[in-house]
Amino acid sequence: MSFNHREEHIDDQMLIMQANLDDMNPEWVSYIMDKLFDRGANDVYVVPIIMKKGRPGMMLNVLVDAGRLGEMEDVIFSETTTLGIRYIHASCHRLARDFERVDTPWGPLTVKAGYHQGKLVQFAPEFKECEQIAKQHQVPLKVVYDEVRRNFMEKQKLS
Amino acid sequence: MSFNHREEHIDDQMLIMQANLDDMNPEWVSYIMDKLFDRGANDVYVVPIIMKKGRPGMMLNVLVDAGRLGEMEDVIFSETTTLGIRYIHASCHRLARDFERVDTPWGPLTVKAGYHQGKLVQFAPEFKECEQIAKQHQVPLKVVYDEVRRNFMEKQKLS
Amino acid sequence: MSFNHREEHIDDQMLIMQANLDDMNPEWVSYIMDKLFDRGANDVYVVPIIMKKGRPGMMLNVLVDAGRLGEMEDVIFSETTTLGIRYIHASCHRLARDFERVDTPWGPLTVKAGYHQGKLVQFAPEFKECEQIAKQHQVPLKVVYDEVRRNFMEKQKLS
Amino acid sequence: MSFNHREEHIDDQMLIMQANLDDMNPEWVSYIMDKLFDRGANDVYVVPIIMKKGRPGMMLNVLVDAGRLGEMEDVIFSETTTLGIRYIHASCHRLARDFERVDTPWGPLTVKAGYHQGKLVQFAPEFKECEQIAKQHQVPLKVVYDEVRRNFMEKQKLS
Amino acid sequence: MSFNHREEHIDDQMLIMQANLDDMNPEWVSYIMDKLFDRGANDVYVVPIIMKKGRPGMMLNVLVDAGRLGEMEDVIFSETTTLGIRYIHASCHRLARDFERVDTPWGPLTVKAGYHQGKLVQFAPEFKECEQIAKQHQVPLKVVYDEVRRNFMEKQKLS
Amino acid sequence: MSFNHREEHIDDQMLIMQANLDDMNPEWVSYIMDKLFDRGANDVYVVPIIMKKGRPGMMLNVLVDAGRLGEMEDVIFSETTTLGIRYIHASCHRLARDFERVDTPWGPLTVKAGYHQGKLVQFAPEFKECEQIAKQHQVPLKVVYDEVRRNFMEKQKLS
Numbered sequence: 001m002s003f004n005h006r007e008e009h010i011d012d013q014m015l016i017m018q019a020n021l022d023d024m025n026p027e028w029v030s031y032i033m034d035k036l037f038d039r040g041a042n043d044v045y046v047v048p049i050i051m052k053k054g055r056p057g058m059m060l061n062v063l064v065d066a067g068r069l070g071e072m073e074d075v076i077f078s079e080t081t082t083l084g085i086r087y088i089h090a091s092c093h094r095l096a097r098d099f100e101r102v103d104t105p106w107g108p109l110t111v112k113a114g115y116h117q118g119k120l121v122q123f124a125p126e127f128k129e130c131e132q133i134a135k136q137h138q139v140p141l142k143v144v145y146d147e148v149r150r151n152f153m154e155k156q157k158l159s
Numbered sequence: 160m161s162f163n164h165r166e167e168h169i170d171d172q173m174l175i176m177q178a179n180l181d182d183m184n185p186e187w188v189s190y191i192m193d194k195l196f197d198r199g200a201n202d203v204y205v206v207p208i209i210m211k212k213g214r215p216g217m218m219l220n221v222l223v224d225a226g227r228l229g230e231m232e233d234v235i236f237s238e239t240t241t242l243g244i245r246y247i248h249a250s251c252h253r254l255a256r257d258f259e260r261v262d263t264p265w266g267p268l269t270v271k272a273g274y275h276q277g278k279l280v281q282f283a284p285e286f287k288e289c290e291q292i293a294k295q296h297q298v299p300l301k302v303v304y305d306e307v308r309r310n311f312m313e314k315q316k317l318s
Numbered sequence: 319m320s321f322n323h324r325e326e327h328i329d330d331q332m333l334i335m336q337a338n339l340d341d342m343n344p345e346w347v348s349y350i351m352d353k354l355f356d357r358g359a360n361d362v363y364v365v366p367i368i369m370k371k372g373r374p375g376m377m378l379n380v381l382v383d384a385g386r387l388g389e390m391e392d393v394i395f396s397e398t399t400t401l402g403i404r405y406i407h408a409s410c411h412r413l414a415r416d417f418e419r420v421d422t423p424w425g426p427l428t429v430k431a432g433y434h435q436g437k438l439v440q441f442a443p444e445f446k447e448c449e450q451i452a453k454q455h456q457v458p459l460k461v462v463y464d465e466v467r468r469n470f471m472e473k474q475k476l477s
Numbered sequence: 478m479s480f481n482h483r484e485e486h487i488d489d490q491m492l493i494m495q496a497n498l499d500d501m502n503p504e505w506v507s508y509i510m511d512k513l514f515d516r517g518a519n520d521v522y523v524v525p526i527i528m529k530k531g532r533p534g535m536m537l538n539v540l541v542d543a544g545r546l547g548e549m550e551d552v553i554f555s556e557t558t559t560l561g562i563r564y565i566h567a568s569c570h571r572l573a574r575d576f577e578r579v580d581t582p583w584g585p586l587t588v589k590a591g592y593h594q595g596k597l598v599q600f601a602p603e604f605k606e607c608e609q610i611a612k613q614h615q616v617p618l619k620v621v622y623d624e625v626r627r628n629f630m631e632k633q634k635l636s
Numbered sequence: 637m638s639f640n641h642r643e644e645h646i647d648d649q650m651l652i653m654q655a656n657l658d659d660m661n662p663e664w665v666s667y668i669m670d671k672l673f674d675r676g677a678n679d680v681y682v683v684p685i686i687m688k689k690g691r692p693g694m695m696l697n698v699l700v701d702a703g704r705l706g707e708m709e710d711v712i713f714s715e716t717t718t719l720g721i722r723y724i725h726a727s728c729h730r731l732a733r734d735f736e737r738v739d740t741p742w743g744p745l746t747v748k749a750g751y752h753q754g755k756l757v758q759f760a761p762e763f764k765e766c767e768q769i770a771k772q773h774q775v776p777l778k779v780v781y782d783e784v785r786r787n788f789m790e791k792q793k794l795s
Numbered sequence: 796m797s798f799n800h801r802e803e804h805i806d807d808q809m810l811i812m813q814a815n816l817d818d819m820n821p822e823w824v825s826y827i828m829d830k831l832f833d834r835g836a837n838d839v840y841v842v843p844i845i846m847k848k849g850r851p852g853m854m855l856n857v858l859v860d861a862g863r864l865g866e867m868e869d870v871i872f873s874e875t876t877t878l879g880i881r882y883i884h885a886s887c888h889r890l891a892r893d894f895e896r897v898d899t900p901w902g903p904l905t906v907k908a909g910y911h912q913g914k915l916v917q918f919a920p921e922f923k924e925c926e927q928i929a930k931q932h933q934v935p936l937k938v939v940y941d942e943v944r945r946n947f948m949e950k951q952k953l954s
Contacts, residue, residue, distance in 0.1 A: 014722065020204060023283055023822040026851045027604055030690055031611070031618050037688065045656060045693065046686040046851055048525075048843045049220075050205040052196065054189055054372005056821045056841055056853055057204065061685075063722065073252060077275040078617045081283060084253040086173065086222065093709060094720040116713040124659055124717060127504055134508070140555045141508050142501075150468050179681060182760055185374045186341040190926055190936050205374055207366045207843075208697075209682040211673065213531005213666055215344045215364055215376055216681065232729060236752040237935045240760060243730040245650065245699065290826055299873045300826050301819075309627050332563065338840060341919055342778075349767055349777050351529055363497060363534065364527040366684075367856075368841040370832065372825055375840065379526075381563065391888060395911040396776045399919060402889040404809065404858065411550060412561040434554040442500055442558060449667055458714045459667050491881065500663040503692045507849055514847065522815060522852065523692055523845040525684045533662045533682055533694055538844075540881065570868060571879040593872040601818055601876060690849005776916075786945050 008096040008115065013066045014042070016090050017073075019082040020049065022057035029058065032079045039075055040068050042092070063090070095122065102151040106133045106144070111152045123152055167255040167274065172225045173201070175249050176232075178241040179208065181216035188217065191238045198234055199227050201251070222249070254281065261310040265292045265303070270311045282311055326414040326433065331384045332360070334408050335391075337400040338367065340375035347376065350397045357393055358386050360410070381408070413440065420469040424451045424462070429470045441470055485573040485592065490543045491519070493567050494550075496559040497526065499534035506535065509556045516552055517545050519569070540567070572599065579628040583610045583621070588629045600629055644732040644751065649702045650678070652726050653709075655718040656685065658693035665694065668715045675711055676704050678728070699726070731758065738787040742769045742780070747788045759788055803891040803910065808861045809837070811885050812868075814877040815844065817852035824853065827874045834870055835863050837887070858885070890917065897946040901928045901939070906947045918947055 033044045043063040051057040060080065064072050069087065076085055095114035102111055109129050114122030125148040134141040192203045202222040210216040219239065223231050228246065235244055254273035261270055268288050273281030284307035293300040351362045361381040369375040378398065382390050387405065394403055413432035420429055427447050432440030443466035452459040510521045520540040528534040537557065541549050546564065553562055572591035579588055586606050591599030602625040611618040669680045679699040687693040696716065700708050705723065712721055731750035738747055745765050750758030761784040770777040828839045838858040846852040855875065859867050864882065871880055890909035897906055904924050909917030920943040929936040 016722070016724065020202060023286075023820050025619075025622070025818050025820065026853075027818040028618055028622075029686075029851055030849050031608055033688055043656060044688060045695070047206055047683055047695070048686075048851060050188075050207075050368060050372060050374055052192060052203060054368060054825050056368055056824055056843060058821075058851055059204070059206070074275075077254065077273075077280045079619065081281055081619070083256060083271075083273045083281055084251055086175070086249045086251045088175065088247055088249045088724055090722045090724045092720055092722045095713065097719060112719075114713075114719045116710075121713045122717055122719055127659075131508055141505050142556065142558070145502070145505075146467065146471060149464065150471050153464060153468050179679060182343050182345040182763075184341050184343065184937075184940070185376075186922055187936055187940075188374055189372050190929070206683060207374060209527060209531060209533055209665075209684075211669055211680060213348050213527060215347055215366060215527055217344075217374055218681070218683070233752075236731065236750075236757045238937065240758055240937070242733060242748075242750045242758055243728055245652070245726045245728045247652065247724055247726045286822055293826070300823050301874060301876070304820070304823075305626065305630060308623065309630050312623060312627050334563070334565065338838060341922075343781070345763055346777055346781075347527075348531055349770070355529065361497060362529060363536070365524055365536070365842060366527075368824075368843075370828055370839060377840070377842070392911075395890065395909075395916045397778065399778070399917055401892060401907075401909045401917055402887055404811070404885045404887045406565055406811065406883055406885045408563045408565045410561055410563045413554065415560060430560075432554075432560045434551075439554045440558055440560055445500075445663055452667070459664050460661075460715060460717070463661070463664075493881070493883065500661050502659050502661065503694075504659040506692055506845075507690050510847060520815060521847060522854070524842055524854070525692060525845075531666050533665055533684060535662075535692055565883055567881045567883045569879055569881045572872065574878060589878075591872075591878045593869075598872045599876055599878055604818075686845060686849060686851055690845060692845055782944065782948060785941065786948050789941060789945050 006094075006097045008094065008117070010091055010093045011065075012091045014090045014092045015064055015066050015069060015087045017062040017064060017069070017076070017085055017087040019060045019076055019080060019085050020051060020057055021060060021080055021082060022051045022055045024058070024081040026058065028079070032060070032075070035075050035079060036062055036072060039071050040064065041072060063092070100152070102148060102155055104144075104147050104151055106137055109133065109148050111148060120156070123149070125149065165253075165256045167253065167276070169250055169252045170224075171250045173249045173251045174223055174225050174228060174246045176221040176223060176228070176235070176244055176246040178219045178235055178239060178244050179210060179216055180219060180239055180241060181210045181214045183217070183240040185217065187238070191219070191234070194234050194238060195221055195231060198230050199223065200231060222251070259311070259314075261307060261314055263303075263306050263310055265296055268292065268307050270307060279315070282308070284308065324412075324415045326412065326435070328409055328411045329383075330409045332408045332410045333382055333384050333387060333405045335380040335382065335387070335394070335403055335405040337378045337394055337398060337403050338369060338375055339378060339398055339400060340369045340373045342376070342399040344376065346397070350378070350393070353393050353397060354380055354390060357389050358382065359390060381410070418470070418473075420466060420473055422462075422465050422469055424455055427451065427466050429466060438474070441467070443467065483571075483574045485571065485594070487568055487570045488542075489568045491567045491569045492541055492543050492546060492564045494539040494541060494546070494553070494562055494564040496537045496553055496557060496562050497528060497534055498537060498557055498559060499528045499532045501535070501558040503535065505556070509537070509552070512552050512556060513539055513549060516548050517541065518549060540569070577629070577632075579625060579632055581621075581624050581628055583614055586610065586625050588625060597633070600626070602626065642730075642733045644730065644753070646727055646729045647701075648727045650726045650728045651700055651702050651705060651723045653698040653700065653705070653712070653721055653723040655696045655712055655716060655721050656687060656693055657696060657716055657718055658687045658691045660694070660717040662694065664715070668696070668711070671711050671715060672698055672708060675707050676700065677708060699728070736788070736791075738784060738791055740780075740783050740787055742773055745769065745784050747784060756792070759785070761785065801889075801892045803889065803912070805886055805888045806860075807886045809885045809887045810859055810861050810864060810882045812857040812859060812864070812871070812880055812882045814855045814871055814875060814880050815846060815852055816855060816875055816877055817846045817850045819853070819876040821853065823874070827855070827870070830870050830874060831857055831867060834866050835859065836867060858887070895947070895950075897943060897950055899939075899942050899946055901932055904928070904943050906943060915951070918944070920944065
């Protein structure tokens, strides 16, 4: 069963925004990342860096549609300690994505699949669902992952 | 008291220069960073990376005005071991900056403030001054920072 | 088919040896790691660190039987640039290990399995074999891994 | 108002447990960390490392009371992919801790304070509470932190 | 003796391709890097990052001629677990390169030299050759490097 | 000319002290490292780590004689934000060290040499001196290093 399909495409209107932080409480980072995702960031990640005078710093990276530049800047300037933000133009090539359900001993679970030129190249169990099953059924998370992957592969063989 | 004011602006003529270093004495890094700052780099930072054959390397990054590309290249080629430099075009959005003096038990100290669309969004004690006070008065650096920040906040409330 | 079995055990005579390197050509690291493994190190790994004056450094770590301390020191002092080595006492709890062969479309391949208190808790395809199959049959490495894991799981279900 | 007080003390029965992971899905890390905390770990953290053949790995670290070694091992062996765990003996010096409430524009909030030889040396707003206030009142998290810290400092001056 | 010479030049048709990996077996990384080099990548390196939910991830970076974008994408989509690749335009300034042979106690060995505006700015012994000599003659690798560098410097003085 | 000689020895009374910092301004790190060195630390270094809730943290490490534990704790508790310090016992094997002067085009410069069982295994130009020469004579730092190393090697050959 497939209940979602996005076409493979290239988006040329993306920005990578970066801010170097060397004087910010690292405790705030996950809060800020969540807020940027909430406001529409496609991806947010932090790169550990070494800044001037050997300071251990963090480079905040935000991948976002060019149209949302202002919104992201508002969050970064208000929530971090940076005095400047730089951004560069980027293109994103995204695979077609499909969510499929596979049977497992704990009921049907979702697999996210990626297609390149019509061919299945990626598949991954949905983390949130597997985590929930692992907690509920007291089974190691890796066992849940293995079982979902095995069942997805079986299903592919039959189809 | 305010004794400096730079307007908020966007600079579209910036470059991010990068050189991957996998065969250089890491001891030289801070010297090279200082030299790049001296010659006009806006920012310099190092990213720990893993290069081919699993070598732990360093990616040197220089943020600089496009007009200074040649000067930066001269430093990087003469001081590091790289055989190539790559660069990408970037825009920088910089806040309006203001330096204010606040009273503290150890005399007046400077706070650097940042303004986004006319609104105060950042403020930070000047590291060098606080470091000097901490050494001179034998007081923890974090206590100096806290005191400067508290006094800046009090002053803002009154104004 | 099982052709090897080591008992689960705890070894209390292990050392963790550490040397901080801030002035060594990183290009030499993999050579040095290989040499330490050749001389009997149980594990060797490198931790990126920040040393005095903000130098990006590497902490070399060697896990080894206490009886081989001298041999490891000879390699580290002769091959790296350190002037000192520190070491701490450690215990190692190692799982029982078993190598099993599973059938795959590319012939039988090896899985390394780990047992804790008699129960299977780990299994992993042998990297070298999978890498060879991936190259020889022009198939993605991850596909080889998935297939080996799937077949191992099937076999477990039947037994 | 103080509603909790733990004495400053040294605990000599601690272990630092370590497992190097070079073949595990990094997606599972936070789940595993949470589980170790749930079972009584004092601290859990991950160190990015470079392992043999230049593999980017993670060293899982667990700080725990020696009496809980077995419980931690059960989690690590069942949830990660490691075939071995090493551990070293450690002592922990912990400050006296006190939770105090301070008034803020958003109501009373908690500050965790640390005392060394009877003297206040640390204080920090409780992250969870500040995060909640920031979301509820649509105010930057750093503003909440600053306000809590300022009020705690004021209160200290008066007492 | 010089047996190769490439002119110093700037190449404006380069791409930096990036894929963030937070759910991939790190064991596969060196295999994938090798494959990208085989298919024509100019450079490949991995940056340790922190992704959403605090996951330790890896950012794969590929520097490549714009004309090889499709080939690189095929490798990345088939061999990694990413659902998207981003790329940015970059220019590369590459030094003139020359390979010279110098006499050493173990026979002639190669030095790679780099020239900026006609002036020698870099020179480095060839790793593979030095590694082989170190193994064959049971001499520390750093001694081989030092000897090659010393002989190259002597030769430069005389010429 | 040799003007200093320390014997090769093993010191079994060392401690490795560690404090995890996830809520401290990284700007303070180098100040704190300097202070610990001033008070007698043998080595101080920082390891980038990932802490609970995916926070990017720093693990401060201090290598110090067991007799100075209290002094180091005073600095760490007063200058950082940690509520606890852990420490483990370690042994340090230190090479015999010798400082030698070698002639260079810029006058005599110092080389630090290390001896293992009476045999020269390490030598390194003194950073501070080379840095000063590089600045004064406007010559790349790496050229100064190369020249010092070459002259030291020549001298060794003759003696």
